[in-house]
Amino acid sequence: MQVLIVEDEPGYVEALTVALDREGFETCAAYDGRTAVAEFFEKGPDIVLLDLMLPGLSGLDVLRRIRSESTTPVIVLSAKDAESDVVTALELGADDYLTKPYSIRELVARIHAALRRASGSTAVTGDTHEEYTVGAAVIDPSRYQLRIGALAFDLPRKEFEVLEALATEQGRIVSRERLLDEIWGITWTDSKTLDQHVRRLRRKLEQADDAPTIETVRGVGYRLSP
Ligand code: CA
Numbered sequence: 507m508q509v510l511i512v513e514d515e516p517g518y519v520e521a522l523t524v525a526l527d528r529e530g531f532e533t534c535a536a537y538d539g540r541t542a543v544a545e546f547f548e549k550g551p552d553i554v555l556l557d558l559m560l561p562g563l564s565g566l567d568v569l570r571r572i573r574s575e576s577t578t579p580v581i582v583l584s585a586k587d588a589e590s591d592v593v594t595a596l597e598l599g600a601d602d603y604l605t606k607p608y609s610i611r612e613l614v615a616r617i618h619a620a621l622r623r624a625s626g627s628t629a630v631t632g633d634t635h636e637e638y639t640v641g642a643a644v645i646d647p648s649r650y651q652l653r654i655g656a657l658a659f660d661l662p663r664k665e666f667e668v669l670e671a672l673a674t675e676q677g678r679i680v681s682r683e684r685l686l687d688e689i690w691g692i693t694w695t696d697s698k699t700l701d702q703h704v705r706r707l708r709r710k711l712e713q714a715d716d717a718p719t720i721e722t723v724r725g726v727g728y729r730l731s732p
Contacts, residue, residue, distance in 0.1 A: 507621065508532040510551035512542040512568060513583070514560050518606075522555065525610040531617075539563025543571045546578075553617055553624075554580045556600070558591050566594055573599040579620035583608065589725050593681050596726070601678055603726075623676050638673040641718040641732030643711070645673045654714035661710075664689060668703045672720065672730035681727040704728060 509531045513519050519535045526533050534549055536542035539562040546554065546568075554572065558565035569580060582595045582603040592603050601620045604613055638645040644653045650666040652659045661669065667689045672680055685700055704720055711717040721729045 507553070508534065508549065508551040509617065510542070510545055510549065510554045511535040512539075512554060512560065512565070513557040514538060515557075518557075518583075521610070522613075525614070526617075529614055537561075539565065539568045542568045546572055546576075551578065553621055554578060555613075555617075556580050556582050556595075558582060558584045558588055558595065566591060566598065569595055569598050569600060577624070579624045581613070581616055581620060583613075593683065593726060596679055596681055597684065603679070619677060623678070638670070640673050640676065640730055642714065642716045643673075643718050645669055652710060654711070654717045657714050659710045661707075665703050665707055668700070669707055669730075672728060675730070677729060677731055679723050679727050679729045683727075685727065 507530075509526055511519055511522050511526075511533055513522070513535065514537050516537070519537070523533050523535065534545060534551065536545045539560045542556070542560070543563065556565050556568060560568070565582065569582075572578065572580060577599075579601045580599070582592060582600045583606060584592050584595075584603060585606055595603060601623070602616050604616065636647060642654050645651075646653065647666075647670060650661050650663060652661055652666075652669060668685060671685055671688060682697060682700060686697055690699070704722075708720055711719060718730050718732045721731055723729055
């Protein structure tokens with residue numbers, strides 16, 4: 507597995523190179539945006555770690571170029587004060603993000619998770635509808651139903667749509683803005699509605715052992731973890 511590290515601070519590149527090498531990854535590095543795009547298309551890495559603040563071409567521009575032709579997983583590594591850039595990056599198709607300073611252990615875990623997701627979608631196409639499987643949970647759009655083991659919940663429509671939106675992303679972060687736009691459309695006025703729906707979903711999920719959990723990603727959105 508080859509990792510392209512896009513980062514203009516040599517200290518970070520060095521630390522990442524050593525740590526990822528220890529984990530058995532091959533690495534290559536680009537220190538500015540233009541080189542990053544060139545390296546990406548030349549080497550075809552399995553995953554990209556992308557700093558957003560770069561000289562030349564910004565990280566968001568690099569991401570746009572990559573996503574115009576490729577679905578290779580991209581994990582954004584961003585400074586703490588660039589929250590709106592993170593939201594934009596997720597909307598542009600970044601798979602995950604970590605805020606600096608991040609722990610290498612967590613980064614490695616996220617890399618493995620992103621590679622796992624990229625290697626196979628778990629959506630199962632049935633005869634008439636598509637069910638999603640997330641960990642022990644089955645999400646059934648034909649009946650607005652959530653099933654976990656022996657438990658089955660018939661969900662109100664909006665609640666189901668929140669769960670479905672999180673499930674289709676399989677562990678990726680879904681921004682609050684996107685959920686509000688896609689599920690409530692232009693009519694939404696109070697984003698607390700979203701929190702209430704998430705709370706009700708959590709109460710149902712918590713009734714089962716080994717159910718997936720809905721994590722809050724502060725200031726950004728939610729993620730469904732198996
Ligand atoms: Ca930087």
